[in-house]
Amino acid sequence: MSDWHIARGFRFAGLHCGIRPDPNRRDLALMVSDVPAAAAGVFTQNRVRAAPVRVCQERLPAADLRGVVICSGNANACTGQRGLDDARHMTAVAAEALGCRAEQVLVCSTGVIGRHLPMPQVESGIRAAVPQLTADTAALDAAARAILTTDTRIKVSTQLLTLDGAEVRLTGFAKGAAMIGPNMATMLAFVLTDAAVSPAGLVDIARRAAAQTFNCVSVEGHTSTNDTLLVLANGSAGQPLKGRSLTQFEEAATVVCGDLARAIAADAEGATHLIRIEVKGLRTDEEARRVARAVADSALVKTAIFGADPNWGRIVSAVGYCGVEFEEEHLSLWLGDFPLYESGTPQAFDSAAASAYLKNTRDISMRLRFTLGPGRCTFYTCDLGYEYVRLNADYTT
């Protein structure tokens, strides 16, 4: 926390407003840019989009964004016109307190679907947050905490780099836990920077970074209604970036998004393993992503990893139904360093040692190699155990 880099010109607050019954549980975050910021977003591809997602989409990209208000414990999704009115009203309340227009404020929500927000509490919370806004790591910590749902820890990633002679900071934070897509997730992620980047530039960077990171993470393949990545750039660090500097900035933003995406998979509900699935040798990157996702989303693969069972037939059979054309002889498979399947033929391996690897290693790797082309993808998921069932069998009631 002490080594976090806070992008200049941003302030944060996180507090308990009353969406959640537990008064010790923060459920409302506010972040503001002291000067108008460029902003872009990437959103869920679910047809059912939560009210705050719709409001963000109406307002982005933007050149003069001032703030984002976020609540947790209630997704404000499937809430009809009233939900949309509530989401807009949240931005209006924040704008009034900040002295800007409602259109300069965005809104995000995460939590239970299909319930109306307790607006009196939310309104009071927003007003109470404004005087608490500060630019230090404690405030970022409070905001990062306030957006969590069943996450067990905050997810923060920051970068400091020098571009065109000026120090540039990127400050990212996110929440995940379950209903993780991909194509985003019940995932909220925010990347704030003091770099100067145009709204159009941010749109491209956000889309490309999300494709390589958040869209390569899955917990159970259930694309949420609320998935949102927002990128804000307020230019406090100097002149607009271009050319090589802009490329370096994009790389740093992708690193931040990658850190946050992996943190989401690692802290997925009930997860005991982070699973890295590296696929190479398909015709295209998209084919590689389909292969990886089919493996990542298979409950049979995930329960096998949970049980430290090197039951690799489940991996190969998941690849077989993902819709990508191949023959078995095109495929080889390693679990960690154990070669299990080579060019369509099962390999003799030490099953007890492979099981011990799964049991004793928190971060598992699977490598799938095809012989069909240059397409590749690295995808992250987690195992599926009793705790996922326990957490999800009794969430709303």
Added chain:
Amino acid sequence: MSDWHIARGFRFAGLHCGIRPDPNRRDLALMVSDVPAAAAGVFTQNRVRAAPVRVCQERLPAADLRGVVICSGNANACTGQRGLDDARHMTAVAAEALGCRAEQVLVCSTGVIGRHLPMPQVESGIRAAVPQLTADTAALDAAARAILTTDTRIKVSTQLLTLDGAEVRLTGFAKGAAMIGPNMATMLAFVLTDAAVSPAGLVDIARRAAAQTFNCVSVEGHTSTNDTLLVLANGSAGQPLKGRSLTQFEEAATVVCGDLARAIAADAEGATHLIRIEVKGLRTDEEARRVARAVADSALVKTAIFGADPNWGRIVSAVGYCGVEFEEEHLSLWLGDFPLYESGTPQAFDSAAASAYLKNTRDISMRLRFTLGPGRCTFYTCDLGYEYVRLNADYTT
């Protein structure tokens, strides 16, 4: 069992040959038709097809089929050329004992993927099965038992009807449990009839019946390498069916397939609820099937049902990512008789009563109504609980 109708001219056997360690556990079944039978099959759409699936596909449709040998405990999948040789050899051994050509025998396997069969045991088992073949219900019971894996009970459905003045019998049996697709499953299903139907007629009937039944069942959406439906018609009941009689026969075959498909979902690994998902009002039946399948495959929906949690937002959000275009106002949802969501607006409902319905009802229903057309689908799945995790976390090791 006493009211099962055994199609005339078929005999069955089921015994322990030694694939499984437990000597009390049957693991090999044989069924024969005393006269050459027409035969057709429907198989997994997985690119990775088990060796026995490939052998069946080479030999079907057929006009002079004599037998089917089935083993459980080992899927003979991902086993390369040796697996293919083993599968063909199983048919040759059975053919020799039955006095027919190897091409007149089919083979199916189900169980662990990626292991070679213990062929000495399998060969002895096939030879031992031939003298045990009988046409009574005890023999059918033994065969139905010998094909099971983690199923907790046998699945048999039979029909007796009079067509063109002659009694016709259909005898179906199946196994399921997990890795249930749809687009078939680690599912083996057999429908035998003494009706006279041409191979070409059986091909059409098998395909249409599977589309409405086995392809509308899912446990965790993991399409298996071994899924097989075989339909055999040996004509012992009389003249070839045509016209209205053929249609009645197809209806009866679809009833048998539907019974078996529902039995598979109801007996899925660890399932405590059979979930019926009825979708109406989409543009096409295929759209309705996509909607139903997305709901059926969602781990979040399935864990909520397991936990008796009427968390309907998970249902609506699953619909949202299935790829079918709609707006929220086109959708209404009932859980049992509880209206939860109407034309895009959440409905007030008695959450405790809805939870009690889920807790106290073994067979749950969900109804999704769209306003976009005549397309419909009825799909079956099950809930996801601790027992599914337990069974699948430690299956091979």
